[in-house]
Amino acid sequence: MLYYLVKRPPLDAAGKSVMLLGVGVLPIMVAMIGNLEGFAATERQGFCGSCHTMDMWIEDANDPSSESLAAIHSRTHKFGGESCYVCHKDYGMFGYAMTKLGGMGHVYKFVSEWMWYDRDEVIEKIHIARPFKNDNCMQCHSTTGKVWNEVADHNGLLDDLRTDQTSCASAGCHGYAHPFSKSGEETPSEAAAHSALQAPAPEGG
Amino acid sequence: MNARAKIEKFLDTASRSRLMVYACVLGLIALALMSWSLFDQGWIPVMMAMSVGQGIGTLSFALFLVIVIIDLRQAEFRPSLPPERPKPKGD
Numbered sequence: 001m002l003y004y005l006v007k008r009p010p011l012d013a014a015g016k017s018v019m020l021l022g023v024g025v026l027p028i029m030v031a032m033i034g035n036l037e038g039f040a041a042t043e044r045q046g047f048c049g050s051c052h053t054m055d056m057w058i059e060d061a062n063d064p065s066s067e068s069l070a071a072i073h074s075r076t077h078k079f080g081g082e083s084c085y086v087c088h089k090d091y092g093m094f095g096y097a098m099t100k101l102g103g104m105g106h107v108y109k110f111v112s113e114w115m116w117y118d119r120d121e122v123i124e125k126i127h128i129a130r131p132f133k134n135d136n137c138m139q140c141h142s143t144t145g146k147v148w149n150e151v152a153d154h155n156g157l158l159d160d161l162r163t164d165q166t167s168c169a170s171a172g173c174h175g176y177a178h179p180f181s182k183s184g185e186e187t188p189s190e191a192a193a194h195s196a197l198q199a200p201a202p203e204g205g
Numbered sequence: 206m207n208a209r210a211k212i213e214k215f216l217d218t219a220s221r222s223r224l225m226v227y228a229c230v231l232g233l234i235a236l237a238l239m240s241w242s243l244f245d246q247g248w249i250p251v252m253m254a255m256s257v258g259q260g261i262g263t264l265s266f267a268l269f270l271v272i273v274i275i276d277l278r279q280a281e282f283r284p285s286l287p288p289e290r291p292k293p294k295g296d
Contacts, residue, residue, distance in 0.1 A: 002229075011272065030262075034239045034258070037242070037243055038242055038254055041242070046246055046247070047246055050247035050249070051248060107248065
C-alpha cells in the first residue's frame with residue numbers, strides 16, 4: 001500500500017493482484033488475529049484494570065498481604081491474571097456472549113459517567129450491577145463434597161446457597177470479595193441466618 | 206436520477222487510481238489500529254481495533270472491490286469458444 005502511494009504503479013492485473021494482498025488478505029488476517037487476541041485480552045486483569053475506576057480492586061486482588069476473597073483467589077494458578085473474568089463471567093450456554101454484552105454496558109457507563117469520578121468517589125458510587133451469583137463460586141466449590149457439607153453453616157444453608165438466597169461472599173460467611181469497598185456492616189438478614197446456626201459440637205465433647 | 210443511475214454514473218466516471226489511493230490510506234489506518242491492540246491491551250486499543258479498525262478496513266476493501274467492478278464493466282470479454290467454421294461449399 002505504501003509502495004502504491006509513493007510510486008503509483010499502473011493498476012493492471014498484476015498490480016491489482018498485489019493490492020489484493022495488501023488491501024484484502026493482510027488486513028483480514030490481522031483482523032482475525034486481532035479478534036482472537038482481543039477477546040483473550042478482555043479476560044485479563046490488565047484489561048479490567050485499564051479503567052482507572054478499577055485501580056483499587058486490582059491493587060487489592062494483587063496485594064500479597066490481602067486476605068480478601070479476591071486476593072486469595074487471585075493468588076491461585078487457576079485464577080491468576082484472569083481472576084476478574086473467572087469470578088465475574090456468566091456461566092452457562094450463552095455465558096460468553098452475555099459476559100461480553102455486560103462488558104459493553106460497563107464501557108458505556110465508564111464513558112458516560114464513571115470516567116469523571118476520582119478515586120474517592122469511585123468507592124461510594126460504583127457497585128456490582130447484579131448480586132454476585134453463588135453459581136460462580138460453585139463452578140469450583142460444588143457444594144457436594146463431604147468435607148464441605150460437614151461445615152454446619154454449609155449444611156444448614158445448602159438450599160439457600162444453591163438458590164442464591166444467601167451469598168457465599170457476604171459479611172456473615174466468607175466476607176465480601178472486595179471488603180475495602182463495603183461499609184462493613186453486616187446486613188440484618190445475613191446476621192440472622194448465621195446466628196441461628198449452631199457450630200458443630202467438637203468430637204468427644 | 207434514481208439510486209441505480211447514480212451508482213452507474215459513479216462507476217462510469219470514478220477515477221480508479223484515486224479510489225485506490227483512498228483504499229490504501231484507509232487500509233493503512235485500519236492496519237495501524239488493529240495492530241495497536243496487539244501491543245497495548247487496554248480497553249481503548251482493543252475496542253478501537255475490533256470496531257473502528259475493522260470498519261475502516263472493511264471500507265478499504267470495499268473500495269478495492271469497486272475498482273474491480275469498474276474494471277469488469279469496462280472489460281471486453283472475448284467469447285470462450287472459437288467461431289464456427291463455414292461449411293465447405295461442395296457438401
